[in-house]
Amino acid sequence: MNVSDSQRTASALEKLGYTSIERAEQADVIVLNTCVVRQSAEDRALGRLYSLRKLKEKNPGLVINLMGCLVGYKDNHPLQEKLPFVDVFSPPSDPTPLLQYLQRKNDQEVFQQDKLKMNAYLDGELPLPENEIGKTFSAHIPVVYGCSFACTYCIIPYRRGSEQSRPMEDILSEAASLANQGVREITLLGQIVDRYGLDLPGKPDLPLLLNELHRINGLERIRFLTSHPNWMTPELIDTVSKLPKVCEHIEVPTQAGNNEVLRRMKRGYTAEDYRQLVQLLRDRIEGVSIATDIIVGFPGETEAQFMDTYNLMEELQMDVAHLARYSTRPGTVAARHYVDDVSEQEKMRRFRMLENLQAEISTRIHQRMLHQTVEVLIDEKHKMQWKGRTRTNKLVFINSEENLLGKIVSSRIIRTGTWSMRGELI
Ligand code: SF4
Numbered sequence: 001m002n003v004s005d006s007q008r009t010a011s012a013l014e015k016l017g018y019t020s021i022e023r024a025e026q027a028d029v030i031v032l033n034t035c036v037v038r039q040s041a042e043d044r045a046l047g048r049l050y051s052l053r054k055l056k057e058k059n060p061g062l063v064i065n066l067m068g069c070l071v072g073y074k075d076n077h078p079l080q081e082k083l084p085f086v087d088v089f090s091p092p093s094d095p096t097p098l099l100q101y102l103q104r105k106n107d108q109e110v111f112q113q114d115k116l117k118m119n120a121y122l123d124g125e126l127p128l129p130e131n132e133i134g135k136t137f138s139a140h141i142p143v144v145y146g147c148s149f150a151c152t153y154c155i156i157p158y159r160r161g162s163e164q165s166r167p168m169e170d171i172l173s174e175a176a177s178l179a180n181q182g183v184r185e186i187t188l189l190g191q192i193v194d195r196y197g198l199d200l201p202g203k204p205d206l207p208l209l210l211n212e213l214h215r216i217n218g219l220e221r222i223r224f225l226t227s228h229p230n231w232m233t234p235e236l237i238d239t240v241s242k243l244p245k246v247c248e249h250i251e252v253p254t255q256a257g258n259n260e261v262l263r264r265m266k267r268g269y270t271a272e273d274y275r276q277l278v279q280l281l282r283d284r285i286e287g288v289s290i291a292t293d294i295i296v297g298f299p300g301e302t303e304a305q306f307m308d309t310y311n312l313m314e315e316l317q318m319d320v321a322h323l324a325r326y327s328t329r330p331g332t333v334a335a336r337h338y339v340d341d342v343s344e345q346e347k348m349r350r351f352r353m354l355e356n357l358q359a360e361i362s363t364r365i366h367q368r369m370l371h372q373t374v375e376v377l378i379d380e381k382h383k384m385q386w387k388g389r390t391r392t393n394k395l396v397f398i399n400s401e402e403n404l405l406g407k408i409v410s411s412r413i414i415r416t417g418t419w420s421m422r423g424e425l426i
Contacts, residue, residue: 001142001189002033002092004141004142005033005067005093005142006033008095009095012095013099024052027055028061029062030063030064030065031098032052032066033068034067034070035069036069036070037329038325039328040327042070046070063087063101064088065088065089065090065097067089068090069156072091073091073161088101092159093145136183137184137185137405138183138186138187138377139187141171141178142190143165143188144165144192145160145166146161147163149266150266150333151265152333153298154329155329155331155332156191163192165190165195165198167200168197171213175213175219178219179216179218182406183218185219185221185222186213186219186221187225188206188213188223188225189224190224191226192226192231193227194206194224194227194231194233195228195231206224210243210246211243213245214243221391222243222247223246223249225251226252226293229254229267229274230268232252232281234284237284240285241285247391248286248287248288249288249391249392249393250285250288251292251293252277252290253294254294254312255267255295256295256305256309258301258308264334265295271312275316278316289392289394290318290319291393293322293324294313294321294322296309296324296325296326296351297325298326298334299339299342300338301342310357313357313361314357318358319362319365320362320393321358323354326342326347366417366418370413371413374396374410374411374412375408375409376388376396376411377389378405378406379405382397384399386398394420394421395419396411396413396423397420399424409426410425410426411423411424412426
């Protein structure tokens with residue numbers, strides 16, 4: 001969601017005539033988009049922010065915009081007092097405060113020079129500097145903002161507000177315009193993306209949205225994330241299996257493999273429900289790849305409860321597992337009612353155990369793909385190699401003299417590793 005928010009802010013700035021640059025030292029405007037889902041993310045955001053203060057001291061004209069969950073929707077006066085060098089505070093997903101601020105600054109002619117340059121670009125008197133225009137072939141589209149659930153560890157509903165779906169026409173016109181600009185792959189985003197439309201008049205749903213998006217010419221791949229086990233309906237699963245453009249790639253977190261831990265997390269399903277869902281996905285969607293999220297060290301998690309998670313992961317052999325060590329987020333139910341009683345050392349040990357297990361599983365899954373032919377969408381040149389992803393979201397590097405950027409190519413896998421594979425062009 002943050003990547004998408006950043007992309008949208010960048011494109012709003014581009015419309016004002018700004019272009020992206022490589023180094024913060026050269027910037028006129030810096031947007032720091034923040035995440036507070038874990039304490040470590042919050043610490044990193046603040047650390048980065050304080051390092052930007054030095055730039056502001058050297059260049060007082062620099063505009064610093066703090067955005068995202070660190071700001072939240074609440075009154076942010078305490079932050080303003082604490083961070084006087086920040087010019088603009090924006091809530092998640094909303095670049096408006098920054099755009100209004102820049103507009104005011106423009107009006108005051110403080111940015112007169114930039115404005116002249118910007119107008120020259122817009123009037124066609126100056127060519128846009130080509131190497132500074134980013135082209136993207138894969139884009140994220142938020143379809144549901146916020147979340148109305150209250151998983152006890154989670155801070156997101158408090159910072160991103162309650163669940164709100166975007167009208168279907170907005171999404172379709174955004175997707176069509178992205179396709180016109182050359183985007184080949186879109187990923188629909190929502191904290192529980194499967195709940196799309198349930199809050200809208202007429203209750204359009206995700207299967208309907210996928211069907212409509214499927215008709216857009218130029219779009220080749222459609223993904224969606226993140227799913228919730230309770231909202232992944234058989235109808236949605238069948239839609240994925242039926243529509244060729246919808247990729248066989250599902251992100252559906254389990255978070256824990258022990259029912260007591262799941263109950264205290266307030267996830268609303270059991271390990272058995274999750275196991276059945278994975279089976280259903282594998283039965284109905286050919287070649288599906290499934291990613292999960294796991295939190296280790298939730299308050300009160302015993303060794304035996306952790307081993308239930310470990311054993312579930314070993315049994316289910318997921319393609320990817322995003323792992324996290326529990327950290328208390330102030331304001332959440334867990335922060336108010338549970339004691340964070342698993343030591344950091346023990347959390348790390350459990351994390352490493354799962355990390356090693358998943359590395360073995362991913363290595364084996366990749367090995368099975370050796371010599372297979374896969375379809376890869378190339379989105380970047382990385383250290384002299386083309387980098388892209390398969391429909392199942394696996395990373396493939398390809399050597400070729402040809403310019404493959406933005407192309408969907410057939411590639412035979414010639415080497416496999418734990419996190420990526422190497423392919424040759426067919
Ligand atoms: S479903 Fe739970 S974990 Fe996901 S965003 Fe909502 S509250 Fe957080």
